[in-house]
Amino acid sequence: MITIKGPLCLTMGLAGSALSLLSTMAWGQVDNGDFEQWQLGKPSNWTTIDSGISLTTEQNRVYSGQTAAAVNVLTTTQGNTDLAQTVTVEAGKTYTFSTWVYHTEGGVRARLVADGYHNYSDPQQLNQWQQLRHDYTATSNGQITVGLRFYDVSGFDGNETVYVDNFQPSGTASTPPPTGGACQANALTFNLTTDKYGEETSWVIKNASNSTVASGQNYGANQSYSENLCLTDGSYTFTISDSYGDGICCSYGNGAYSLNGPSRTIASGSQFTSSASHSFTLGTDNGGGDGGGDTPTGYYGAAAGLSGYALKTALHNIIASHNNQGYGAIWSFIDQYERDRYFENNGTVLDRYSEKPTGTDSHEFTAVGDQCGTARIEGDCYNREHSFPKSWFGGKIEPMNSDIHHIFASDGYVNNRRSSFPFGEVGSSTYVSSNGSKVGSASGIGYSGTVFEPIDQFKGDFARAYFYMATRYQDRISSWQNNSSYSDAVLNGSSDQVFEAWVVAMLKRWHQADPVDALERARNEGAYQFQGNRNPFVDHPEFVEQIW
Numbered sequence: 001m002i003t004i005k006g007p008l009c010l011t012m013g014l015a016g017s018a019l020s021l022l023s024t025m026a027w028g029q030v031d032n033g034d035f036e037q038w039q040l041g042k043p044s045n046w047t048t049i050d051s052g053i054s055l056t057t058e059q060n061r062v063y064s065g066q067t068a069a070a071v072n073v074l075t076t077t078q079g080n081t082d083l084a085q086t087v088t089v090e091a092g093k094t095y096t097f098s099t100w101v102y103h104t105e106g107g108v109r110a111r112l113v114a115d116g117y118h119n120y121s122d123p124q125q126l127n128q129w130q131q132l133r134h135d136y137t138a139t140s141n142g143q144i145t146v147g148l149r150f151y152d153v154s155g156f157d158g159n160e161t162v163y164v165d166n167f168q169p170s171g172t173a174s175t176p177p178p179t180g181g182a183c184q185a186n187a188l189t190f191n192l193t194t195d196k197y198g199e200e201t202s203w204v205i206k207n208a209s210n211s212t213v214a215s216g217q218n219y220g221a222n223q224s225y226s227e228n229l230c231l232t233d234g235s236y237t238f239t240i241s242d243s244y245g246d247g248i249c250c251s252y253g254n255g256a257y258s259l260n261g262p263s264r265t266i267a268s269g270s271q272f273t274s275s276a277s278h279s280f281t282l283g284t285d286n287g288g289g290d291g292g293g294d295t296p297t298g299y300y301g302a303a304a305g306l307s308g309y310a311l312k313t314a315l316h317n318i319i320a321s322h323n324n325q326g327y328g329a330i331w332s333f334i335d336q337y338e339r340d341r342y343f344e345n346n347g348t349v350l351d352r353y354s355e356k357p358t359g360t361d362s363h364e365f366t367a368v369g370d371q372c373g374t375a376r377i378e379g380d381c382y383n384r385e386h387s388f389p390k391s392w393f394g395g396k397i398e399p400m401n402s403d404i405h406h407i408f409a410s411d412g413y414v415n416n417r418r419s420s421f422p423f424g425e426v427g428s429s430t431y432v433s434s435n436g437s438k439v440g441s442a443s444g445i446g447y448s449g450t451v452f453e454p455i456d457q458f459k460g461d462f463a464r465a466y467f468y469m470a471t472r473y474q475d476r477i478s479s480w481q482n483n484s485s486y487s488d489a490v491l492n493g494s495s496d497q498v499f500e501a502w503v504v505a506m507l508k509r510w511h512q513a514d515p516v517d518a519l520e521r522a523r524n525e526g527a528y529q530f531q532g533n534r535n536p537f538v539d540h541p542e543f544v545e546q547i548w
Contacts, residue, residue, distance in 0.1 A: 001013075020088070028095040030087060030146060033167035034065040037056055038257025043069055052081035054060040054152060061163045062101040063129050073108045076152045082111060083164070084147030088243035089138035095169045097146055106391035107156030110164075123153055135220040158515075188229040188280040189260045193217045200342035202249050203240040204256070205231075214231065216262040222253055233282050237515040239268050239470035241275040246294055248272075266542040271418045279515035279541035300540065307546045309496040315536045315543065322533035324399040329530075330407055331385045335367045337526035342519045344427030349382050352458040353414040354435050362434035363411065375412030385410035387462050388469045389420035392479050392487035402474065402525045405535050406465040417452075423507065424451025425461060445501030449489060454509070463507040467544055469497035471536065475522050497548070504548050512543050 031045035038044065039056050048055065052075035058068040071083060089095060097114040101121050109123040110132065118134040135218040138144070191203040194201055198219035213236070214229055238259055242248060249270035250253025257280070258268040267278035303314040325333075340350040343357050349365040356362070363379030372381035388406045390396060411416075414433045427443025435455055454462055470477060474495045481491040492500045499507070510537060516538050524538040535541050 028087060028089055028093065029168045030097070030167050030169050033087065033099075033168075033169075035067055035069040035165060036065050038067070047084060047086065051075075053083065055083070058163055061102055061146045063102070063165035065118065065165070066103075068163050068200070068230045071148075071150065071162045071164055073150045073152070073156075073160050073162065074158065076156065076158065081150040082113065082147055083150075084145050085147045086143045087135075087169070089141070089521055091138050091140045094135055094137045096133060096135050097169055098131055099148065099167040100129045100131050100165050101148070102127070102129050104162070105160045107153060107158075108160045108162055109151050109153055109161055111149045111151065113145055113149055115145045115146075115433075117149060120151075133218050135223065141518040148357050154478050186261065187228050187268070188231060189256045190216075190225075190227045190229060191254050191256075191260070192216070192219065193227075193248075193254070194221060194223045195248045195397050196253035197244065197252060198223060200243040200483050201240070201255070202243070203238065205229075205238050208235040208521075219465040222325050231282055235279070235281045235516060235521065237277055237279045239275055239277040239314075240269075240272070242272070247276075261542075267545065277512045277515055278545065279511075281516075281540055281542075299534065300536065303536075309547065311380075311543065312456060312471055312474065312496065312547045315471050319468075319472050320475070321537065322399065322403070322472075322531045323403055325404075325531055326398075327384070327402045328397070330402065331368070331371060331406060333404055333526065333530050334382075334384070334409045337523055337530070339367065340520075342517075349409050351382055351409050351411050352454060352461065353380065353385070353410045353418070353433055354439050355457075357434045357455075357457045363407075364409075372412035375416060378411055378413045380407050381412045383412040383415045384408075385415045385418070387423075389484075389486070390422045390485045392490070393473075393477075394483050400469075403469075403472070403531075404530055405468045405472070407463075408461075419452075420484060420486050421450050421452045422447070422507075423466075423506075424449075424453060424484055424505070425455045426451060445506050447489060447500075449486075456514060458514065459510035459521055460512075461517070463510040463514075464501075464516070464520070464535060464541075464544075466499070466507055467511070467537045467548075468535045471547075474498065507548060508544060516541050 021417065032043055035043045035057070038398040042055060050074065054072045054074065056072070058065065060403045062068045063325050064093045069083070073081060075081060078307070099112065100478070101110045103121065103123050105128050106123045106126055110121040112118045112132040112134050112546035114134045114136045119128055119132050121132055150162065151480055165488065192201070198221045201219050202217035204212055205213060207213050208440050213231065248257070256270040259266045263454065269276055287444070300318065301425055302318060303311055306314050334349060338350050340346055340355070343349070343355060344361065346364070347366050349370065351365060354361065354363050365382040370381050372383045375383070385408050386406060387408055411433070414437060417431050417439055421439065424442040424447060425445050426438040427442035431439040431440040437455055438453045442448055475542045477491065477498055478493055478495040481488050481493040488530065490499060490503050492498065497504065520538055524535050528534045
């Protein structure tokens with residue numbers, strides 16, 4: 001059910017390290033599931049059905065413990081190429097049988113055996129561990145066969161090795177990890193309740209390098225799961241997906257999920273379409289137990305254990321006293337911190353209104369030399385864009401007018417076309433920039449006026465800038481609603497929620513769909529060096545869900 005890679009540990013039900021301690025249990029116990037005990041070159045308690053496979057001990061490709069089983073598949077005959085043992089089960093009890101397999105060539109696939117055949121491995125998923133699992137409910141007391149069967153597929157050359165490790169059971173009640181296996185990093189718990197179509201649900205956690213460190217799939221219908229994770233310090237993105245595209249609530253059952261840290265819920269939900277993503281950071285800054293990458297130790301300490309608007313107020317108090325550098329100094333910030341080191345990586349000014357993340361930019365700006373000026377067409381020059389328009393807070397009023405956390409380098413002409421329109425999602429466009437940013441009539445967001453829609457790559461950046469503004473200026477933002485018709489459309493006149501409901505819903509969606517990336521983290525660090533405060537929602541993306 002869970003895939004774990006890299007510097008990360010897992011406990012799920014009766015973990016492999018606990019199996020030898022519990023080998024005397026009568027019910028649902030896989031013996032030597034971690035393949036640690038071998039006698040005369042064979043793994044204890046395991047048998048092979050015929051000569052179609054041979055087994056050797058493996059110490060290099062190991063999922064857990066010190067050794068795994070190297071299964072050498074030698075035949076194209078698919079009759080009885082089985083690795084198996086008998087397990088005693090109790091009537092009415094549900095057991096989760098699972099194991100990890102590692103393919104090297106792609107000419108053989110493995111199939112889980114649990115009183116029958118279930119769930120093939122993907123033979124094309126090479127040189128990495130993948131999990132097979134099945135929830136088995138015993139209909140009577142007795143013994144069943146548990147193990148793996150191996151099949152050849154296209155490309156099999158008659159001799160291929162598959163590595164197997166960590167064969168384990170898990171009953172309906174989760175057993176805590178043994179004391180000796182306690183998490184020494186950041187202990188998290190993932191809880192999932194599936195709907196009527198649990199097999200459609202999957203999830204993944206990726207680190208800042210976009211490498212998968214944990215994942216789950218092949219769930220049963222209307223079942224509840226609780227799994228313990230142990231993640232090292234760093235930034236991560238959790239994504240839950242539904243293959244049918246209707247989420248896990250509420251048309252076909254009341255499914256829900258949550259990912260919980262030591263002192264708070266990092267991610268939770270139930271209603272989504274194809275997927276929902278949540279970014280979060282783990283570290284040592286004592287900010288509620290889950291720190292942030294480059295965040296100074298203790299920076300978010302006053303927010304520890306808080307949620308809702310109490311958390312928002314604590315964050316306001318942390319970031320409110322920044323050192324205003326003035327509007328003119330923003331040119332220097334752009335020169336130093338707004339360079340393209342992520343897409344073309346050529347050092348030109350990174351403009352979110354014309355940057356093409358997956359193609360060649362139509363326009364590029366040289367820092368300092370291409371400052372606006374007058375912009376008559378797109379590509380003339382770059383400007384200092386108040387993503388939260390200055391007319392909304394009353395004009396050139398400090399410190400808002402110079403607060404770098406919501407001011408970005410932007411094409412001067414596109415900036416003018418954006419005007420002071422709210423951010424939104426365009427149905428019918430009247431203008432489209434070279435990278436696909438749009439001006440036009442809003443559609444499907446609960447607002448029908450003219451809006452500006454940035455491209456998907458940067459929507460999360462702007463959403464987190466807005467959450468920053470709502471927090472940094474919560475002591476005065478309630479008075480900005482009537483400064484313009486557009487601020488009235490976006491702001492609700494409060495100091496807690498701050499935004500109209502349609503805005504909150506859209507910004508949260510953007511925040512989830514475009515998680516924090518290396519570009520944004522580096523900019524946040526630059527802003528901290530520049531004016532002495534940070535955007536909490538870049539350091540701790542989970543704060544968004546905890547507040548709104």
